[in-house]
Amino acid sequence: MKPQINLLIKKAQKSFSKKIMIVAVAATLIATSAFAGGEENKAKAISSLKKEFNTAKDIEWKVTDNYIKASFNWNDQQLEVFYNYDGDMIAKSRHINPLSLPIDAQQTLAKKYAGYKFDETVEYNGQEGDHYFYTSMIKENTKILLQITPEGSVSVFQK
Template sequence: MKKILLIAATAFVSMASFASVDPVKGKVLESFRTEFGEAKNVQWKSIDDAGLYQATFQYRDTELSAFYDEAGALVATARYVSKDNLPIMVTKSIRETYPEHVVRNVIEHISNGSTTYHVTLHGEKSSLIVSASPAGSLSVFKKIKNKL
C-alpha cells in the first residue's frame, strides 16, 4: 500500500510519465461520477505500472486528482495546498529540522483515511521532498543537490 501512496504522490507531481486515457469507462467512470458529480474539466491518465487511473479536474474551485484502481475503488486523492494551510505541527517541524530551506509547494495526499503532506523544500545547497504527517513527523522522500 505504501508503494501505491508513493506512486500516487509522485504521479501528481510528474504528469509526463502517464499514458492518456480518454474516455475511461466502466466501474472507474461510474465511481468517479458518484464521488465527484460536480467535477469540471476532467482529464484522465493511466498509471500503467501501478494499475491505477488518475482523474485531474476542477472541483469546487480547487484542482484535484483522484486515483482509482481497475475495480473502480477510490485509492487516493491529492491536491496542491498553500503552505499557510499546513498543520501548525508540520510547519513547526519543518522550521526546526530544515531552517535553511524554504517551502516551495505542498501536496495534500489522502488515502485510507490518512493524510500525508508532500512538501518541496528549497535550500542553497539542496532541495528536498519531505513527507509529513499532520502531527509533524517528517521523512525525506527525495533529496536533490543543487547545481552550483
C-alpha cells in the same frame, strides 16, 4: 545456376513477407485489445468520478499500468483521484497552501529547513486510512520531498 538462386530468393521473400504480415496483424490485435481494456477501465473510473465529484471541471485522465488518475478542479481546489481498474477509488489528494500544514510541522520546517522555499504541498488520503501531507522544498540546486503526519511529524520522503 543463377535462375535457381533467383527462384529461391523469390520464395524466401514471399515467405518472409507472410511472416511480417502475421506479426503485424498479431501486434495490432494485441495493441487494440490492450487499448480497449484501458478504455473500459477508464469508463469505470469516469463513472465513479461523476458520482463522487459531479461538479468537477477541467478533468485530465492518465492511465498507467497500476492505476487510473483523474486531475481536476473541484470547489476551487486542484484534486487528483486515483482509481483501480474496477473503478474503485484508491486514493485522493489535493493541493494545499503550506500554511494549512499542522502547526508543529510548520515550526519544524521553519527551524530545520530555514532558507528553503515551498514548491508544492499536497494532502494525501489513501484507501487504507493513510493520511499524510507531502511538501517539496527547494534551496539553490537542492530539492527535497518531505512527508508530514497529521500530528506534525516531519521526515524526508525523497531527496
